[in-house]
Amino acid sequence: MRCSYIRLLVNDYEACFRFYADVLKLPVLWGDEVSRYAEFDVRSGTRLALNQREVMAEALETDTADPALPHQDRLAVIFEVDDVDETAAGLVASGARLVMEPRDWTAWGIRAAHFRDPDGYLLEVNSPLVPLV
Template sequence: MRFSYIRLLADDYEACFRFYADVLKFPVLWGSEETRYAEFEVGSSTKLALNQREVVAEALGTDADDPHLPRQDRIAVIFEVDDVDAKAAELLAAGVPMASPAKDWTAWGIRAAHFRDPDGYLLEINRPLRV
């Protein structure tokens, strides 16, 4: 696994986009204030991504306002893997709780599966879809 992104899941996506693009002046690699997803160059091989929080909650079928999970999906740690299905099976065998099974997210251009760490943080394993 290769650490590839930290993805912040924002309630106020537009304000956060302006903060990272205009205040911190991180170059925008992909996205805009309107796209609800953006990637920023932060001077590292790991990138910073910003996503509208509701988009991820909707995609995973979770409740962004669940009072039992106050930190639920405020941040996602993203790892790129060579084989999503094999790594997902390995994590399941190790007892890691699955949040979303491996599938193609064609709108996102990736195959991904989602898990939770022991404290409930969202982890994504993915690889780009082959074109």
């Protein structure tokens, strides 16, 4: 497993985008002020990503009142793996709490599964979808 992204799940996407792009002057690798998702170069093997909070909540079907989640997620740690299904099965067997089973997120270009750590933080394991030949 390789930590590939730290994803901030933000309320005011446009203001946050301008902050990281214009104030911190991080190079934008993907996205823009209105895309609701962007990636920034932080000069390491791990990227910083911004995601509109509601987009992630809708994708994970956590946009309803859940007593275990008094507030929507604010952060996700993303790990790139070779095989999402195998990794997810191993994590479940080891006791990880599954949030969303492995599935293809074609709009995102990845196969991913989502988990929560013991404190409730959102974790994602993913791998790029391989284009059909």
